[in-house]
Amino acid sequence: MLLSSLVLGTAAEGVTHINYGDMFFQLIVFIVLLALLKKFAWGPLMGILKQREEHIANEINAAEESRLEAKKLLEEQRNLLKEARNEAQSLIENARKQGDIQREEIIATARGEAERLKEAAKVEIEQQKEKAVGAIREQVAHLSVLIASKVIEKNLSAEDQDKLINDYIKEAGELQ
Amino acid sequence: MNHGSPDFQFLGLWFNAANLLMITVASLIVFLIAVFATRRLAMKPTGMQNFLEWVLDFVKGIINSTMDWRDGGRFHVLGLTLIMYIFVSNMLGLPFALVVNEKLWWKSPTADPMITLTLAVMILGLTHYYGVKLRGPKAYGGTFFSPMKFLFPLKIIEEFANTLTLGLRLYGNIYAGELLLSLLAAGLAHQGALGLIAAAPLTLVWQAFSIFVGTIQAYIFTMLTMVYMSHKVSSDH
Numbered sequence: 112m113l114l115s116s117l118v119l120g121t122a123a124e125g126v127t128h129i130n131y132g133d134m135f136f137q138l139i140v141f142i143v144l145l146a147l148l149k150k151f152a153w154g155p156l157m158g159i160l161k162q163r164e165e166h167i168a169n170e171i172n173a174a175e176e177s178r179l180e181a182k183k184l185l186e187e188q189r190n191l192l193k194e195a196r197n198e199a200q201s202l203i204e205n206a207r208k209q210g211d212i213q214r215e216e217i218i219a220t221a222r223g224e225a226e227r228l229k230e231a232a233k234v235e236i237e238q239q240k241e242k243a244v245g246a247i248r249e250q251v252a253h254l255s256v257l258i259a260s261k262v263i264e265k266n267l268s269a270e271d272q273d274k275l276i277n278d279y280i281k282e283a284g285e286l287q
Numbered sequence: 288m289n290h291g292s293p294d295f296q297f298l299g300l301w302f303n304a305a306n307l308l309m310i311t312v313a314s315l316i317v318f319l320i321a322v323f324a325t326r327r328l329a330m331k332p333t334g335m336q337n338f339l340e341w342v343l344d345f346v347k348g349i350i351n352s353t354m355d356w357r358d359g360g361r362f363h364v365l366g367l368t369l370i371m372y373i374f375v376s377n378m379l380g381l382p383f384a385l386v387v388n389e390k391l392w393w394k395s396p397t398a399d400p401m402i403t404l405t406l407a408v409m410i411l412g413l414t415h416y417y418g419v420k421l422r423g424p425k426a427y428g429g430t431f432f433s434p435m436k437f438l439f440p441l442k443i444i445e446e447f448a449n450t451l452t453l454g455l456r457l458y459g460n461i462y463a464g465e466l467l468l469s470l471l472a473a474g475l476a477h478q479g480a481l482g483l484i485a486a487a488p489l490t491l492v493w494q495a496f497s498i499f500v501g502t503i504q505a506y507i508f509t510m511l512t513m514v515y516m517s518h519k520v521s522s523d524h
Binding site: 128129130131132133134135136137138140141143144145147148149151152153155156157158159160162163166 | 314324
């Protein structure tokens with residue numbers, strides 16, 4: 112007992128008992144504390160930690176998903192843009208081609224029209240020339256007859272008359 | 288310095304009233320800290336919740352350093368309660384001691400070998416319990432004969448040595464700390480003005496050191512608990 116009191120050190124002089132009661136009390140209080148803390152403190156705390164862990168995991172997954180989706184959308188938009196650009200390019204190209212064709216057509220039509228007008232004018236000119244020549248000829252004949260009658264009204268020798276007739280005949284023959 | 292203890296006998300068992308008081312106070316403080324810190328739990332932790340979560344992680348780290356979390360997860364609550372209770376107990380005796388009628392009433396409960404040995408016996412008892420529960424009686428019995436059969440007596444001694452060292456290490460550190468504090472505060476400080484001047488800085492320094500020792504001892508007790516536990520429950524040992 113002396114040894115134990117020396118070793119265990121609690122003992123003041125003359126104390127020869129060991130406080131088994133304290134042991135039971137400590138044991139019971141510790142177990143009660145353990146149970147209470149588990150129920151009121153550690154349990155909820157671990158619960159919230161787990162919840163947070165899940166929350167973070169979910170958030171990471173969601174972020175990953177939205178990242179992939181954004182990537183997909185970006186790719187889609189890029190493709191759409193490229194398509195639209197190509198389409199615009201082809202539209203411009205088509206319009207240009209169409210314009211060229213139309214220009215050629217218009218030019219050709221205009222050229223044809225001009226040709227036609229030129230032809231018509233030429234024909235007209237020809238006709239007018241014919242007409243004018245005809246008129247002149249008539250006029251000349253008329254004047255000739257007039258001159259002739261005037262000449263005839265004058266003295267006309269036989270020889271002159273012959274000569275005149277012959278000239279006329281010749282002339283007429285040439286004109287024919 | 289060498290004060291008596293307020294012992295009394297009840298139902299044939301001896302009790303130390305000071306121990307009962309201090310055990311209750313320590314348990315109450317731990318309970319209140321833990322409960323107040325976890326009253327308003329939030330996904331975004333603030334203030335005390337942060338602190339308790341840090342303690343939680345710290346104990347988790349201790350367990351993870353000794354065994355697989357699959358085995359050790361069940362001891363998380365035990366480790367948390369142990370480290371908090373022992374830390375608070377170690378701190379209780381530091382600010383002052385209360386002596387009424389030559390009886391020491393206010394002290395660290397862990398400055399009593401009966402208390403620390405109770406905790407140690409409880410821990411060793413739990414290691415045997417979980418050893419049988421998790422690995423089966425056969426594998427559990429086998430640990431006493433591995434790696435060599437003739438080591439059996441040593442293994443038996445080891446169990447008692449573990450219990451004694453676990454309890455007495457804590458007791459010795461805390462008791463020595465408080466003894467020196469009481470020598471300084473109640474002894475040296477009463478030897479006139481010079482003694483008072485000399486005692487003040489020494490007490491200050493020794494209190495700071497005792498805080499350090501108390502913290503370290505709480506950590507060591509929890510750490511060793513998990514080490515002994517892992518010896519019994521981990522199959523790779």
